[in-house]
Amino acid sequence: MSTITSNNIANSSGITDENISFSKTWCEKQVIKGFSSICYYGTLTYTPSRCSNCGFTSETVKIIKYGTKLSRITLTKSANLPTYLFLKKQRFYCEGCHTTFTASSSLVKRNCFISKRVIQAISSEGQFISSEKDIAYRHSVSTTTVNRAIHPNSNPVMGASRLTFQWMNSNQ
DSSP, X not given: OOOOOHHHHHHHHTOOOTTEEEEEEEEEEXXXXXXXXXXXXXXXXXXOSBOTTTOOBTTTSOEEEEEEEEEEEEEEEETTEEEEEEEEEEEEEXXXXXEEEEOOOSSSOTTOOBOHXXXXXXXXXXXXXXXXXXXXXXXXXXXXXXXXXXXXXXXXXHHHHTOOOOOOOTTO
């Protein structure tokens, strides 16, 4: 019997980031939000080439590892069950600008906890006649997330603030 490697786990779960490694207890079933779910456990770490805040390179300024941050990332369903990746992201401290930053992954956008594949699946499903609530239920996300994925360029709050009004003088 062959041993399970990080590469096999990545292939089965669709995770393609090379900087993500998996622990010995890499997968288990849990109840999350009242549903039986598949949970993967991994760690994201690497040596940064530069600070993401100030831009100093690691040769110029010392960048040190500064703990981890646990994120729960929503993945596409597996075996018709909601699937999550519990990812320990490495945090770094830049001694040049005295700030911290977190390791980033190609799996998700910055400051987002829903994988790019889920967003892609939602936007492709938005082409067909289906309610946003149904799509949200099928992908284990909120209806707001579905709305943002289907209509990525519309922002009603920003559109309203761009309007300018001119008061006409009654004498003109």
